[in-house]
Amino acid sequence: MKCVFVTVGTTSFDDLIACVSAPDSLQKIESLGYNRLILQIGRGTVVPEPFSTESFTLDVYRYKDSLKEDIGKADLVISHAGAGSCLEALEKGKPLVVVINEKLMNNHQLELAKQHCFRCCGYILSTLPGLLQSMDLSTPKCYPPGQPENFLHFG
Numbered sequence: 001m002k003c004v005f006v007t008v009g010t011t012s013f014d015d016l017i018a019c020v021s022a023p024d025s026l027q028k029i030e031s032l033g034y035n036r037l038i039l040q041i042g043r044g045t046v047v048p049e050p051f052s053t054e055s056f057t058l059d060v061y062r063y064k065d066s067l068k069e070d071i072g073k074a075d076l077v078i079s080h081a082g083a084g085s086c087l088e089a090l091e092k093g094k095p096l097v098v099v100i101n102e103k104l105m106n107n108h109q110l111e112l113a114k115q116h117c118f119r120c121c122g123y124i125l126s127t128l129p130g131l132l133q134s135m136d137l138s139t140p141k142c143y144p145p146g147q148p149e150n151f152l153h154f155g
């Protein structure tokens with residue numbers, strides 16, 4: 001079962017959730033060989049109705065204590081540009097599409113996405129459908145895991 005996991009963290013990013021859960025996006029995702037879409041919607045007001053057919057399942061939830069399990073089973077992660085969400089996906093070696101929430105003031109997300117653009121695809125919501133169609137996920141680059149023990153040597 002091939003799975004796409006979409007996360008907005010603790011924020012609200014209704015435009016992203018509406019985009020990926022729209023009927024044409026669901027058809028595109030399924031046509032790319034994915035048969036499961038998991039949406040983590042945070043505080044959002046857009047709450048797609050979960051469903052399951054013979055060929056496709058849509059699951060929706062607001063929060064979990066940890067996203068590790070969903071990221072672990074995902075074949076593709078689509079995320080807001082929150083540091084925690086991005087780093088978890090990158091450390092697991094998952095193909096990652098970062099979508100910038102352009103409505104946020106003093107947007108730090110663009111800087112974060114640019115820092116990791118060697119491993120992430122896409123930046124703005126309007127390009128997401130075309131990006132999904134054109135992505136080559138066959139040879140993702142690896143992101144080395146963090147080494148927090150190195151912080152002990154500073155100071």
